Amino acid sequence: MNLEILGILVLWTFLFGYVIVASVDFGAGFFNAYSVYTGKKHILTNIIQRYLSPVWEVTNVFLVFFFVGVVGFFPKTAFYYGTILLVPASISILLLAIRGSYYAFETYGSKGHKGYAFMYGLSGLFIPASLSIVLTISEGGFVSIVDGNPVLDYWTLFSSPLTWSIFVLSLTAVLYISAVFLTWYAHKAKDKKATELMRKYALLWAFPTIVTAGGIIVELRFHNPEHYGRILDLWWMFALSFLMFIGTVYLIWNRKYYGRAFGLLAGQFALAFYAYGFSHYPYLLYPHLTIYDGFTNKAMAISLVAAFIAGLCLLIPSLYLLLRLFLFDKKYVEGKSDYHP
Amino acid sequence: MVNEEALFFSRILTELTLSFHIIYATIGVGVPLMIMIAQWVGIKKNDEHYILLARRWTRGFVITVAVGVVTGTAIGLQLSLLWPNFMELAGNVIALPLFMETFAFFFEAIFLGIYLYTWDRFENQKKHLLLLIPVAVGASFSAIFITMVNAFMNAPQGFELVDGQLVNINPIVAMFNPAMPTKVAHVVVTAYMTAAFVLASIAAFRLLRGSNHIYHKKALSLTMKLGLIFSIAAAVIGDFSGKYLAEYQPEKLAAAEWHFDTEGKAPLILYGKLEDGEVKYAIKLPFALSVLAHSDPTAEVLGLDKFPEDEIPPLYIHYLFDTMVTIGVWMVVLSFVFWVGLKRRWRIIHTKWFRWLVVLGGPLSILAIEAGWWMAEVGRQPWVLRGLMKTADGATSSNQVDLMLVLFAGLYVILAIGTIVILSRMFRKNPVERELEDRAVEKGGDPR
Numbered sequence: 108m109n110l111e112i113l114g115i116l117v118l119w120t121f122l123f124g125y126v127i128v129a130s131v132d133f134g135a136g137f138f139n140a141y142s143v144y145t146g147k148k149h150i151l152t153n154i155i156q157r158y159l160s161p162v163w164e165v166t167n168v169f170l171v172f173f174f175v176g177v178v179g180f181f182p183k184t185a186f187y188y189g190t191i192l193l194v195p196a197s198i199s200i201l202l203l204a205i206r207g208s209y210y211a212f213e214t215y216g217s218k219g220h221k222g223y224a225f226m227y228g229l230s231g232l233f234i235p236a237s238l239s240i241v242l243t244i245s246e247g248g249f250v251s252i253v254d255g256n257p258v259l260d261y262w263t264l265f266s267s268p269l270t271w272s273i274f275v276l277s278l279t280a281v282l283y284i285s286a287v288f289l290t291w292y293a294h295k296a297k298d299k300k301a302t303e304l305m306r307k308y309a310l311l312w313a314f315p316t317i318v319t320a321g322g323i324i325v326e327l328r329f330h331n332p333e334h335y336g337r338i339l340d341l342w343w344m345f346a347l348s349f350l351m352f353i354g355t356v357y358l359i360w361n362r363k364y365y366g367r368a369f370g371l372l373a374g375q376f377a378l379a380f381y382a383y384g385f386s387h388y389p390y391l392l393y394p395h396l397t398i399y400d401g402f403t404n405k406a407m408a409i410s411l412v413a414a415f416i417a418g419l420c421l422l423i424p425s426l427y428l429l430l431r432l433f434l435f436d437k438k439y440v441e442g443k444s445d446y447h448p
Numbered sequence: 449m450v451n452e453e454a455l456f457f458s459r460i461l462t463e464l465t466l467s468f469h470i471i472y473a474t475i476g477v478g479v480p481l482m483i484m485i486a487q488w489v490g491i492k493k494n495d496e497h498y499i500l501l502a503r504r505w506t507r508g509f510v511i512t513v514a515v516g517v518v519t520g521t522a523i524g525l526q527l528s529l530l531w532p533n534f535m536e537l538a539g540n541v542i543a544l545p546l547f548m549e550t551f552a553f554f555f556e557a558i559f560l561g562i563y564l565y566t567w568d569r570f571e572n573q574k575k576h577l578l579l580l581i582p583v584a585v586g587a588s589f590s591a592i593f594i595t596m597v598n599a600f601m602n603a604p605q606g607f608e609l610v611d612g613q614l615v616n617i618n619p620i621v622a623m624f625n626p627a628m629p630t631k632v633a634h635v636v637v638t639a640y641m642t643a644a645f646v647l648a649s650i651a652a653f654r655l656l657r658g659s660n661h662i663y664h665k666k667a668l669s670l671t672m673k674l675g676l677i678f679s680i681a682a683a684v685i686g687d688f689s690g691k692y693l694a695e696y697q698p699e700k701l702a703a704a705e706w707h708f709d710t711e712g713k714a715p716l717i718l719y720g721k722l723e724d725g726e727v728k729y730a731i732k733l734p735f736a737l738s739v740l741a742h743s744d745p746t747a748e749v750l751g752l753d754k755f756p757e758d759e760i761p762p763l764y765i766h767y768l769f770d771t772m773v774t775i776g777v778w779m780v781v782l783s784f785v786f787w788v789g790l791k792r793r794w795r796i797i798h799t800k801w802f803r804w805l806v807v808l809g810g811p812l813s814i815l816a817i818e819a820g821w822w823m824a825e826v827g828r829q830p831w832v833l834r835g836l837m838k839t840a841d842g843a844t845s846s847n848q849v850d851l852m853l854v855l856f857a858g859l860y861v862i863l864a865i866g867t868i869v870i871l872s873r874m875f876r877k878n879p880v881e882r883e884l885e886d887r888a889v890e891k892g893g894d895p896r
Contacts, residue, residue, distance in 0.1 A: 185539055208866060
């Protein structure tokens with residue numbers, strides 16, 4: 108395996124990590140706001156806060172890691188994506204900033220402010236949407252080169268059905284992933300009411316998620332036939348992913364093995380995510396930038412990989428400790444051990 | 449082709465974001481160390497007050513971390529958004545420390561979360577101390593790595609430029625560039641110093657505002673002592689930085705010192721005003737610049753006359769230099785008087801006006817940080833990579849930068865107000881007296 112592939116695999120894995128952790132986070136914010144709005148706050152808020160509080164900062168680092176890593180391994184992305192993404196990425200930063208700071212202000216400052224909860228929930232839904240624009244742009248067709256500089260055509264972007272399908276997928280997937288996770292978490296906390304409510308949401312969002320995901324593949328057939336062809340070559344990965352989806356829904360429907368249901372969900376998204384990534388190969392920005400012409404020099408690539416391995420040796424035990432103390436600590440999950448910020 | 453308007457707004461927006469971010473970043477680097485020290489002192493002296501000090505600081509710290517994280521994410525992305533050409537070039541050589549910084553940050557984030565939510569889980573306080581070490585280490589290392597990137601921009605090395613192509617790249621050599629030791633040391637130590645004085649100013653303020661609790665007195669003397677140590681260290685390293693500049697970046701030193709003509713026995717100019725190229729009302733310390741630059745009162749110091757006109761930084765950086773140095777020296781004096789006063793039992797350090805001076809010390813230290821960064825950054829104009837790439841060639845070609853500037857300015861106003869409101873509410877609602885009582889009741893012992 109060459110270094111280019113290794114680099115993109117590392118980054119793709121971190122992006123996948125971010126997608127899962129952040130989806131739980133964003134969706135939880137939305138469900139929390141929704142529960143405040145519909146008078147069901149007492150059911151959900153405790154569960155959500157107890158899970159989110161220790162990990163909110165970690166979630167953000169996954170994203171930082173990804174974009175710093177991309178520029179490190181593929182410096183040319185700074186030129187292409189940096190130039191065209193000024194407006195969309197700035198909006199994402201603004202939303203992330205509002206969300207991150209409001210969360211801290213709300214949790215540690217004034218508890219139970221309705222406006223905060225609302226802002227928090229809403230911004231969480233817009234962030235995945237604004238970030239997913241990058242995925243759309245990477246499919247090509249929205250960027251032209253003028254005077255040697257890339258320029259983004261906003262009109263084509265916003266009038267493309269592909270844009271809106273990816274937008275809808277980002278919303279539904281966030282709510283679905285989050286609902287499945289929180290069902291499991293609430294069940295572990297022996298909170299029957301919260302479990303039932305989250306189970307309902309999980310089943311509600313499962314169908315729209317799978318429909319939009321399938322729809323995007325069809326749209327790619329018209330938008331980027333080359334990519335579509337490569338997706339068809341990997342049909343078995345998508346098929347496996349779909350089977351896992353069925354498994355998750357089956358388990359949740361029958362109210363059993365919520366942990367395994369979440370495991371299947373993670374598998375489903377991992378397969379689809381990697382299959383999508385592989386089929387995108389070798390382009391970072393179709394057709395202008397491939398992972399080969401955007402790659403950094405050999406010396407930097409080797410030192411980045413070395414730093415990455417050293418970093419992982421530090422990170423994995425720490426993350427394990429974090430999970431053990433909060434996610435897998437029975438007393439903490441059930442709210443019997445200390446939880447007072 | 450340079451897009452003049454985009455260049456102008458990109459510079460303003462970067463300056464705005466960084467100026468706002470470093471307030472939180474400096475606190476974020478310095479305060480964890482103070483928290484760790486307080487926890488450690490508390491364990492050593494078996495004194496509940498210091499443990500509580502660590503916890504109350506942490507609670508305020510979380511708010512500043514949150515804003516630091518979001519503004520840090522902003523500047524991280526803005527680097528590529530506003531300076532795509534620069535990042536494309538520099539990314540080839542300097543991505544390594546940037547990458548390592550995220551690891552340090554990751555490490556800190558994980559353990560801060562753990563420390564915050566395991567308040568009373570472990571009987572043994574030493575375990576809580578163990579959790580604080582990675583937080584402080586992670587915070588300091590993110591400062592170290594990110595300052596390496598900045599040092600590289602001042603003294604690029606670790607590659608060869610052949611026909612406009614970068615070859616023979618060595619990331620390690622790029623990281624350990626000549627600007628690195630003084631820059632990193634100065635940044636880290638001044639962050640510790642600022643954090644100590646900011647916390648001292650809170651303690652002094654509480655003492656002034658009626659609470660005469662022994663807790664605040666302990667906080668004040670601990671932070672002032674730490675502040676003294678770090679401010680002396682900052683001054684010493686500042687002197688090394690001057691020597692570094694004389695050797696590697698003489699145009700920055702010359703501009704900061706208004707040293708126009710190359711000469712030996714160079715005087716140091718303090719304060720003053722520049723009018724039509726004439727320096728007025730300045731205090732001249734004979735030989736001092738030669739000493740600062742080369743540790744030799746007769747040594748020759750390069751003046752601005754040796755540089756092409758379009759490579760000279762703006763001369764207003766002199767005022768920034770003066771601001772930084774004056775505040776630095778003033779804080780050394782103030783904390784030294786406090787320390788001697790504590791030993792000799794002088795009454796003066798308990799007077800109202802002295803405490804007001806201490807209160808002022810926190811904001812002043814932050815101002816010195818800002819002034820120092822502005823001087824360092826403006827002082828390397830017109831270069832973004834000194835001697836390699838001009839700032840104008842690194843900027844984006846996008847036309848919407850002005851709009852982004854407005855958006856982000858609005859965001860920072862909201863964040864600033866939010867921080868102030870939440871922090872003051874948090875501590876006013878829950879004074880230390882009440883918290884001590886609550887804790888005593890929780891433990892079932894007597895209220896102290």
